[in-house]
Amino acid sequence: MKEKQGKYIYGVIGASQKKNFGAIGIGGSGNEVTTLHFNDIAAVVSNHPVVEFDRLEENHLRELIVAHQRVNETVMKNFTVAPMKFGNIAESDEDVKMILERAYIQFKSVLNRVKGKVELVVQAVGNKQNWIQEIAGTDKKVVELKNALSSGSEGDNLLARIEMGKVIHEAVSSKEKIYNADILYTLRNGNYNFSHGKLLGEDMIFNGSFLVSKKGEPDFDKKVNKLAGKYEGQLNFKYVGPLPPYSFVNLKLTLTDFELIEEARKTLGLPCKATMTEIKSAYRTLVVKYHPDKISENPEAEEQFKIIAKAYHVLETFCQNYRFSFSEQVIRDTVLVNDESNNKDCVDS
Secondary structure (H helix, E strand, C coil), X not given: CCCCEEEEEEEEEECCCCCECCCCCCCCCCCCCEEEEEXXXXXXXXXXXXXXXXXXXXXXXXXHHXXXXXXXXXXXXXXXXXXXXXXCEECCHHHHHHHHHHCHHHHHHHHHHHCCEEEEEEEEEECHHHHHHHHHHHCXXXXXXXXXXXXXXXXXXXXXXXXXXXXXXXXXXXXXXXXXXXXXXXXXCCCCEEEECCCCCCCEEEEEEXXXXXXXXXXXXXXHXXXXXXXXCCEEEEEEEEECCCCCCCEEEEECCHHHHHHHHHHCCCCCEECHHHHHHHHHHHHHHHCCCCCCCCCCHHHHHHHHHHHHHHHHHHXXXXXEECCHHHHHCCEEEEECCCHHHEECC
């Protein structure tokens, strides 16, 4: 049975004229990457079978993710791109255009936020074994404990080793914090947005992404080179970029679920139309009524409190700050654009 073809979406750019980025689409079938438009924005797309990506083999999935990133990196050479989270696929050209139309304001807002900017990633790795050896030979407290090992009893020696391990661990942590603070101070001294990344391995002490204007890249390059020279022999730096702003924008499309919205509406006791003010008011009233601290004798209060909070979050995401209808047709015609970037760790200067 022939697989149904859909439109894979890589990201959104500001463009009113059709663009062709070449036969670089995911899947390795030579599919051309082109654009579909609404007003002055466009989705970057290519043909791809409608599949559930999470069911694919790991190696195949990894290849597709790399191809997804490669396309966005190609597009960003000439456009500001708001990258989509891997795996967004629509069933037709018309569906893509519908998404652009219904989420137009959200897409424009994101594009304006990252206009003319790129992501630069800086990682720093230290040889902690060398640090430990240095501390063992120079730290006064550690030297004293080492000397005590030769004259103490077996029990005293065990305690001394435990204490020495603690002292060394604290010294390594202190050294790491000093390096981190200096790296961040040096690189943030330019009003760049910053996002923490996960440390990869025991020796990595810094992994940060910076949102930098293209004009500011040369200055940022100089700062990274300055740090590399300053800590030569102590830290090894890896500098990656420019990249699309994955750590600051990572959009996922979600077609809304009528049953989910309807359940949330009923949980808060709302009519079929409500303003955001009315939604907040209903939520606050129920929070006061079911707060576990106020009715601790009711074992179901805490669970009901969680249900109320979840319902409010669902409606808050769905609604804008104006009167909105909860009718089934309106909900089914709505597209939610969720930004799944690492915003909890993102700091604006």
